[in-house]
Amino acid sequence: MYKKVSTTLDFAGREKDTLAFWKQARIFEKSVELRRGAPAYTFYDGPPTANGKPHIGHILTRSIKDIIPRYRTMKGYDVLRKAGWDTHGLPVELEVEKELGLDGKEQIEAYGVTPFIQKCKESVWKYKGEWEEMSDRVGFWADMENPYITYEDNYIESEWWALKTIHEKGLLYKGHKIVPYCPRCGTALSSHEVAQGYKDIKETSATVRFRCADEDAYYLAWTTTPWTLPSNVCLCVNAHVEYCRARKDGETFILARDLVESVLGEGAEILDVFPGSDLVGRDYEPLFPCTGAACAKTGKRGHYVIADDYVTTTDGTGIVHNAPAFGEDDARVCKEHDMPFIQLVDTRGNMCGGTPWDGAFVKDADKLILRDLREAGLLFAAPEFEHSYPFCWRCDTPLIYYARQSWFIKMTAIRDRLMEYNRRINWIPETIKEGRMGNFLENVIDWGISRERYWGTPLPVWVCKDCGHVHVIGSRKELCQLAPGTPEDLELHKPFLDPITFPCEKCGGEMRREPVVIDCWFDSGSMPFAQWHYPFENKELFARRYPANFISEAVDQTRGWFYTLLAISTCLFDEPSFQNCLVLGLVQDKDGLKMSKHKGNVVDPWSVLDKQGADAVRWYFYTGSMPWLPSRFSPEAVSEAQRKFMGTFWNTYAFYVLYADIDGFDPTAHALRRENLSPMDKWILSRLNSLVKAVDAYLGDIRITEAGRELQRFIDDLSNWYVRRCRDRYWGKDMTPDKEAAYMTLFTVLKTLSLISAPFIPFMTEEIYQNIVRTVDK
Template sequence: LKKCFDKGWVYKGRDVMPWCARCGTGISQHEIVTEGYQEVTHESVFVRFPLVGRDNEALLVWTTTPWTLSSNVAAAVGPELTYVKVQHEDGWTYYLAEEAAKQSLIGKWEVVDKMPGEALVGWEYVGPYDELPAVQKAFAEAGYTHRVIPWKEVGADEGTGIVHIAPGCGAEDFELSKENDLPVVAPLDENGIYIDGFEWLVGRSAHDVAHDVFEDLNKKGFYYRKQRYAHRYPHCWRCGNELVYRLVDEWFINMGELYDKPREEVTPEEKARSFRYQIMDAVDQANWYPSFGYDREMDWLRNMHDWMISKKRYYGLALPIYECRECGHFHVVGSRDELKERAVEGWEEFDGHTPHRPYVDAVKIACPNCGKPVERIKDVGNPWLDAGIVGISTMHYSTEPEYWRKWYPADWVSESFPGQFRNWFYSLLAQSTLMADGVGPFKNLFGYSTLYAEDGREMHKSWGNMIEFNEAAEIMGADTMRWLYASCKPEQNLRFGYHVGDETRRRFIIPLWNVYAFFVNYAQLDGWLPNGETAVSDNPAHAQLDKWIVERLNETTLAVREALNVFDSERATQHLEAFLDDLSNWYVRRSRRRFWKSEADADKAAAYATLYHVLVEFIKLLAPFIPFITEEMYQNLVRSVDENAPTSVHHHLYPQADPDALDRRLLDKMRLAITTASLGRAARSSADIKLRQPLAKARVNVGSQQEQDDLLELADVLTEEINVKEIEVVSEVGELVNYKLLPNNRVLGPKFGKLFPQVRKALMALDAAEAARKLQAGESLTLTVGDETVSLSGDDVLVQTESLGGTAVASDKGVTVAVDIELTPELIQEGYARDVVRMVNNLRKEAGLE
């Protein structure tokens, strides 16, 4: 505050502020966040404002805050809107916006004239509470009569298109009073109670008078009708009560002008005068996760008002502002030492206490301007001043500057972002940027959304959807909870509950434990123990499979580290889940017979050594995410056989891998095989043919010669996976399927407008097979439309496939698989045989036989 004062940014201002009558304090703009608004239903009222000198003619006005009618000063119209003069069956002639007539009027009525809004400007009318002493006094002092004023913000979507203006009860109304030289009638005290001068309303709460206001208006002939109206209304972020707007004297920090030019054109001199641009530079210095956080913060900085820093409370940060009642000068004290130096009385009473009320209030200083004793203002500070100074105060900025410089700025800040862009993030940025001479308070900011119950609502005990942490940890498991949190999209609200937890456990925790249990069970049966040596299978196909899973682990290690380096736990979990799927559903499944066989040969030893190595390194990767399960596995896999190993998995350095050493050819080859096998099974499923039923042939098309060679090399693997007798690789996709391209009308229509028919024609002229290949590979299509070149993505185009006769087809990622679905008697008999084998094996299992 002292720095702001020295720069001339601190000032005392009179303004109409959101006010909590229950808490007895104003609410600053950045505390009125979206989350502070609640959906409520109020009784709104349509009111006649009779026009001066015109019998039974009136403006028809609508308001959702009847308590403010006691302070009406003007009526605002949209100068460019069209208004109508309406003859009503009740004997009155009303003026209101043409678009609002049907939604506002009841009974029979007739439009007798139309006029622009600017024609109404200057009309005088009789207010609904002109008899009140407070209103009469304010109007007499200003020599004023109620009149119609222009306001470009007036619309006709709601209400009548004529807005009741009460400058003492609304922020926008107060600004209009400055522009139009209107008197201000302020009705409420700090408790939301009507003050003297408002007759029958005196001593009553603004929240409780609506019904009586309606009756009074009706008795005096101003009432037209009332209407229940649902809308979003501001509430106190602390106590939850509805706010009112009240004219108050508060203290502000001037956040500076917003220049009418691109930010990059703002000069250093202009930036020095405007605090908001200095904060914007600090926002630029940080990495924001998710990235939209940057845009939200910048949007707030462009649109924020001056920062109201005072509160009419007792407990809190005592604002070090000393305002002289004699000459009007004020001074801001910047430190305890300065206060002691300037004190002329009360220091002894304050000494030894923290700078809070009542002790600090005992101290008076000499006015720097006139020399008179001055006491501190009674206001305390906005709590976000306390919260936002953390980057300075906690690092001993004032007492140990070298220590502060060592740790500032923070490497990482994490907070749930609803509201914080306008609260803590903003306060932190503003104060730290000022105190650190333009250096922002953090290098990285990670924000996340809100936790909701499984039913999509907030958790409340009374609703029966709240889950207490210890209960969730006991029933769901702490590691399941951690994986659920880590794998969620931070920018989206997370639904938390036992069904979601069960799905998380099924998706990852149980498959992980199954792989671990598979290894442990067979290793114990065979008495296998790790000896630190690398074993290589004498079967080339198995040796390649072992090498692949190790390379796949290294690839995953690199991907996970890359994601965590930018605090993206969601992407890290996606890589880890994908690896577990490959480990469980490809490596272990294709290696099972190596563990089952009785011979303790080199091939079996290689399988054990490979899976052991992969499991140990994998749990190290997983340890920060699921620390308890991985610790259990580590103690059994490592510590039980090596007492010299680190005591805990968490004592290991996080795994690393060399990107240059990756065998990318092997990775691509096996990835192609997995994709092809998956598509082959999908094609069978689409024809409702179970996997145990052998088929004659699968034909595959891929894009490159290298991929064709890889498939031929892995043909034996694919025949097993798809359960076919033969794999045939074809060069042209047209041998397998016919493609048809269709425009996504929902997307392309709005996107291209009048150009859409030409885009559709150009799309239909493409080679459908080649276009489909590009789209499936994640590439875009380039079209020439007239003199323009347009690009279409996979979201813009619908690709339909039509299989050729006797086949079932599946296609993805540039791979197309067609399986021959013709069943010969021989194939059918072999399918029966496999069914019998399966049934016998199930019976043996049920009987407890190995």
């Protein structure tokens, strides 16, 4: 009557049979079709990049992303589960560079942009099969047959519409700013990209002597970036701070009075005290001949003291060296004082412009510059210090702050709305709202959106080379109307768009496209509308599926995908694009250390899926700790979680099937009669009803761990109390009312358990349900 239940705990082997059943019977597709027309519940899938292999952290995200949509489907909702692929950007380009043996933009252009783009398009699918197999194996149900793909022309066209709309609102502009810049990749990065790549490093700073031009004394200035010193154009003090001349070892130094002891040490004699304003306008000598020569070429006066309130006495000397090409405050104050602009570093991050260190990478030049300053008697001190420094999030090169012309979205103009909409979102945990995300938004800066790269969504901005008029293209149709002869099916990528020109509507000059692509984070942040090719089609579908009810990714996406979703939706729709966000902790090794190849502590996801199975890994992630806390992952921890819950559940199910099969017990031929229930039956059924209510409430509030732990406690009660104390009721020969009640109670409990546990452990619950329910109720 029933299929015999194996007493082994080989869940992984049995899961493969369940997978085959799901596919052969199209169970996922049927679950979608069954709910068509029901109330909508929308889940947005943050798109992974398929040119990198999935790791154990992706098992966590896939598990979390699956449980809530499963639960909502079982509650009767029409749940959107559209998969997506993030296909543009530096991650892809770097992989292709490596594959082709290229290094940097010059070699890419020598190879050819067109073949390079084609290679990028092929590379994005390198591990697609592994991603699909992993998703399938872990029980992640999503529409992988019709995913959104960020490099497709329809997707790009929707982004063009978005950028045109943002421009029409006065939020898109071109500026010459100090930007975080990767010299290896040759492009600027956005603030949210920079936030992903900080490392704690030790470096050598410099306290430098700048010789006064009008007295025998030195200004002392401290810098953490010695490589910027050759581009120095002025020194900056605070007009309202007290400065002094102090003598030490026969030399006179000028610095902030409060910092004399910390800089000069004990025994320094203060000669006189005066406000910083007394120093303004006084000249000093350039540190290097190349600096003076570069300054002279500009025709502007440099190398004198200015004042600004950004200078403090919290560290350093109270005097700041300014190089306007390499610092935001430097650029601002130097512009206000019409200082010379010199930039003795090229776009590869190498010293240039006639310095003695031309060709040296800036970080390598530090020690050469310090050596030469020491030999010239201009280095007062070179203390080592430890600080957090930004590295390129993809190629791991130290970033530099560098003056570049870039396109920006004016996020500072909508800061208050960003903060308001952030507070509307249900962040789990709640601390993200005012903490990690709130702090980021409070200090939000304009989004540097352009990238001087090749493989990405082209910025749809055409500029007149004569009068500077800007026109942002919002669709293929608009481009074809302005530039007749443009093929309607033209691929919307570099280099195909670059030759297209059209007459300027203002002066008749030639309009040319800005030859840049956009931040690939704009791609992923546009998925709520671009996945539907909105607004060109699917307007009703978009309206039904916006905003999302639920999203979830790891904590590193707070200033990545979560931010760009919120930023773009605020610009376009004046509301947040998601309502509930579960922020996940990172997966660590069993000792709480970050997994990395060089430590040898990386866990191959397949080693666990093939041995313990998907249900076991899912259950561990759901119940081991709160989802936002780091997971200390180990196969042993998975096995322990599996044994305590799944093993006990399985053994209870096996017990029922063993005796029900012997007795030929068919629950459809019997009823659960209240008058025949023993106190133990009533107790476990009461516990069951309370469990259903609790799990439903917890999952409704996206409190996954609490729901899982309720299930764990119930299974303990079921096995250790109910079954253990009732087993002799199943041993009798005759089908007495008491035996019938025992069978019906246990059947009811197991059937209900298989349903409420299905979002957690879909493989095992499928097998249990098929065997105890479907065998007797076709």
